[in-house]
Amino acid sequence: MNRPPLAPDLLARFAALVGPGGALTAAEDVASFVEEPRGRWPGRTALVLRPATTAEVAAILKLADETKTPIVPQGGNTGLVGGQTPDRTGGQIVLSLARLNRIREIDPVSATMTVEAGCVLATIRQAADAAGLLFPLSLASEGSCQIGGNLSSNAGGVAALSHGVARDLCLGLEAVLPGGAVLDDLRKLKKDNTGYDLKNLFIGAEGTLGIITAAVLKLAPKPMGRAVAWIGLASPEKALALFRRVSAAAGPALVSFELIADRPLQFGLNHAPALVRPLAGDHDWHVLMEIAALTDERATRDHAEALLAAAADAGELEDAVLAQSETQARALWTIRETFPEKQKAEGASIKHDISVPVAAIPAFIEKAGAQVARIAPGSRLVCFGHMGDGNLHFNVSQPEPGDPADFMAREGAMHAAVHAVARAFGGSISAEHGIGRMKRDELAAMKSPVALDLMRRIKAAFDPNGIMNPGKVM
Ligand SMILES: Cc1cc2nc3c(=O)[nH]c(=O)nc-3n(C[C@H](O)[C@H](O)[C@H](O)COP(=O)(O)OP(=O)(O)OC[C@H]3O[C@@H](n4cnc5c(N)ncnc54)[C@H](O)[C@@H]3O)c2cc1C
Structure with a gap:
């Protein structure tokens, strides 16, 4: 998309909303916000905003909606589908939640913790542990990823088998909508059948509907x-x-x-x-x-x-x-x-994050492995994952020796073939990493026309001016 750069006076108006230290503009300061872990979608931005309060987030989204300025929410920047970084135009503002990082409350009797979106997952786990409880969400990236990012991507991880995914661990949410309205749904209730469950629309939305600013998390008893x-x-x-x-x-x-x-x-x-x-x-x-x-x-x-x-x-x-x-x-x-x-050290790789019913795992590996061998003969299958959840990281490394460019030229065909096998087993092309920009063009094959239409209508209802993370998911 050809988007004009953001005008300096508009950038100054945004920067004024977050006060000193809350706005980054120098190339060396914004560099780490425009590149994601795999280095696949390098972007540009003229401004990274780092609000420290929900009110500041609301002021940013109000101005963004008025001026139709695209906003890219970013947590710990560990996402693997290119959802958290801006495009190459320089016309999108990155909104980092890193400074919104207070633990607001631990309630050991109700077994809940109320946290701000920028809290690092490992910090939350440590705080729960210190209170004699467990926050079971656990990922290899937990030293960097933030709970707002975990909820926005509905992260899974290594304990989902027993405790569920991020969605299952969230009782309440605070979110800011385009236009600046704050949805305060920070409840601690397990049971609350009072109409549409709005918080669940933000969970897994990958920042396309609004900004999650805080959440009530469900804690579990700490095992012995x-x-x-x-x-x-x-x-x-x-x-x-x-x-x-x-x-x-x-x-x-x-x-x-x-x-x-x-x-x-x-x-x-x-x-x-x-x-x-x-x-x-x-x-x-x-x-x-x-x-x-x-x-x-x-x-x-x-x-x-x-x-x-x-x-x-x-x-x-x-x-x-x-x-x-x-x-x-x-x-x-x-x-x-x-x-x-360590797969990086073995050259170019093509990665899949699929899920199928657990019973279909062996047949999936056999059939998808045959597709990989057909499309990239000599390539090396690097299969591992959360089998108990039916979720495999069905990765493939380039042949050794081999030409990385030739191997990567087969990526589209390999994704299509492996994902077709997953779908044939009633599976998903994204088990836990999300859609982002990586799988956006494949979403139509995953969802029925009715589901896609509902998703578009929800997006339009929440974000009529299309300012939230444009180019991602839909
Ligand atoms: C080594 C490694 C291991 C990993 N292991 C796992 C794993 O086992 N399971 C798993 O599920 N994932 C895994 N991941 C992927 C990643 O860590 C998760 O997707 C994580 O939940 C992302 O959190 P984050 O804070 O880094 O979010 P980001 O990467 O910053 O953002 C992810 C998405 O959420 C949006 N977003 C972020 N914060 C907010 C907010 N407050 N409000 C609205 N939108 C927001 C972004 O725009 C983006 O679309 C792994 C990644 C790495 C690098």
Whole structure:
């Protein structure tokens, strides 16, 4: 889109709304706000606004609506679909929530925490822990991502199996609409059947309807400990059999069930010298599993050990190790958290974030793997993900040796083919990362005409002048 640069006097009017330190204009100051983690959609902006209060956000959106100035909300800038950065025109303003970062209240009796949108996820988790409770949303990016971004992208992460996704952990919301009106829906209620659930429209909207400024989060009891196991097995079918066994026995205490092909582990070992192979032998597939100790940690570990022994007897697994201490448990999780990043060192990559019904995971891997081999012969499948949620990061690295440009030229065809397989299983092309600009053009194939029409009408009702994150999602 050809958008004229923003006039200096308009930029000055916006800057005046946030006071000293709240507006960044120098190229070196705005640089980190215009590039996202994968460096795929470099953008430009003349102004980054960093409001410190909801009132300042409201004043910004009022002026933006009056002047039809596009606003790109940004949290921790860890999103993986290019939703949080401006386009290349320089005509969009970035609104960073980083300074809106107070924990307003922890209510240990109601088990809720009221936080501002810019609170970093790890800070929220630490605050809940200090209060003797758990905020279960957990992502490898939690040291940087912010709760406003988590809610706007409806993040999933490694504990969604037991606790649900970001949407399930939010009881109330405060949001600012284009025009500056503030929706104060900061309730702590589990039950509230009073008409349309407006907060849920902002969750997962990726900043296209308004700005989330605060939220009431649902806290859980803190487990007494955990049983964490790394398991080597022969195939996704075996992993599915193990998942059925463990989920039937552990129920909601099964927090994570992560499926990992050997290649991503190998990439991690190649490029992170501190990592060590968790099991002595080689295995084609791995599972990282965590069961929460709701009563006694020793008893939970014994239970997990018995489950693994039974699974070994049934031929579901080849080998397994159960962490004997919190240090060992953390070391196993570090392996899982480190290797996605290490894929970069293996050259160009094409990534998918799909979900299918859990039962279809093995068939999906087989059919989508055949499509990948057809479209990019010699490419390397780097499959891992939250199998218990039916969510795989079905990534592909370029052939080695190979030409990165030639490989990336196949990206569109590969996305189309892999996503078609996911859809054939009744799955989704975006399980947890969102649509952003990366998958915007594929949305029409995912949604029925009726659903698309409703989405367009909701967008028009909330944001008639189209100032909120234009070019993203729709
Ligand atoms: C190493 C790594 C691991 C990851 N692991 C996971 C994972 O396991 N599960 C998962 O779901 N994601 C994962 N992600 C993706 C990412 O961390 C999540 O999408 C996260 O929720 C984004 O939060 P953020 O604060 O960084 O948001 P941003 O990236 O800044 O923004 C994301 C979207 O939300 C909008 N937005 C941000 N804040 C607001 C607000 N206050 N109001 C309105 N709109 C807003 C932005 O415009 C954008 O569209 C991972 C990313 C990395 C880099």
